[in-house]
Amino acid sequence: MERIGGYLVERRLGEGGMGTVYLARTRGGRAVALKVAKAELAADPVFRERFRSEVEAARAVGGFHTAPVVDADVDGDPLWLATAYIPGPTLAARLAAEGAMDEDGLRSLGAALAEALESIHSCGLVHRDLKPGNIIMAVDGPRVLDFGIARAAESTRLTATGTAFGTPGFLAPEQALGHDVTGAADVFALGAVLVAAAGGSAWGEGTPMGLMYRSVHEPPDLSAVPAGLADLVSACLAKEPADRPTPAELLDRLTEPVPD
Known part of the structure; x- marks a missing residue:
């Protein structure tokens, strides 16, 4: 070997x-x-x-x-x-095998991802490519993967070409436009991940350029998102980074008691 x-x-x-x-x-x-x-x-x-x-x-x-x-x-x-090494299927594979999550599952997933983003952002990092394929559904809960190589490559390509690098459909507007990227871009991606986990697609299907255009100019499709989470997911997907909640605010909202 x-x-x-x-x-x-x-x-x-x-x-x-x-x-x-x-x-x-x-x-x-x-x-x-x-x-x-x-x-x-x-x-x-x-x-x-x-x-x-x-x-x-x-x-x-x-x-x-x-x-x-x-x-x-x-x-x-x-x-x-x-x-x-974290064994387990990706979120993408789990959704393909088992279908959409219910509201409780979405809240647990969102809270785990918000905690992960808190850890990442506290070290001065931005993940930049949060998506179902980069989330492992481990026995002890979701884990966010993909540090180092992909992020260094993105930085290099941005420097060389001035163009966005990431995954259309989860890419924040500021990434699609080649603007400065902060942790708010990861919150945007988290919102798109929750839409996908609910069985939907925030920007529908289409070409990469088409998906990026919609993320910049059109409202997201939240029809698959449970009513109890729609406002929060909508806030994550705000066009302006300053209008999105922080991971800490997300964690508070996702773990607060749900009214009967």
């Missing part, structure tokens, strides 16, 4: 535009998710510097709702990042 950075690679978990994720193990047998950057990215000095910065910041992220960074090589070839 192949070894990367002293980790024994067992199998590939997934592959994307940024690189490949493997299930690997330490010499003592502990499982990790090993994320290896693509060679063409690693060859870019700008990416390497961004990757170093992102890894240093991501190491500080704690909380119960993320996958902690446990190791990384920011100088070698290949570049890689190891996080704790």
Whole structure:
């Protein structure tokens, strides 16, 4: 079996535009998710510097709702990042298999994601690509994944091209427009995730450009969202970042007693 950075690679978990994720193990047998950057990215000095910065910041992220960074090589070839391996299906897979969540399930999901964003934002980070495919439905609750490689790649591409990089349908208007991005963009994505978990789609179906246009110019489709959550989800999806609730405010709203 192949070894990367002293980790024994067992199998590939997934592959994307940024690189490949493997299930690997330490010499003592502990499982990790090993994320290896693509060679063409690693060859870019700008990416390497961004990757170093992102890894240093991501190491500080704690909380119960993320996958902690446990190791990384920011100088070698290949570049890689190891996080704790969190078994479980993605939220996207769970929804495909089991269908939409009810209001209680949506509140629990939203509260867990709000806690995760609190941890991420408190370290000066913005996730920028929160979506059902980056959320693992672990035994102990949802976990937000994808730090380091994807975020460093996004920063590099933004610097080089001035264009948005992320997932249309969950991308905040300011991301679609290439403006400065703050933690409010993650709150917008959280709102779109809750719409998806309710069985809907905030901006419908269409091309990436079409979805981004709608997120900037049109109101979201909240028809699938339970009435008790519609106002809160609508606030998350506000066009202006300053009009969206903070993760702490979201957590308060999602965990307050529901009237009979």
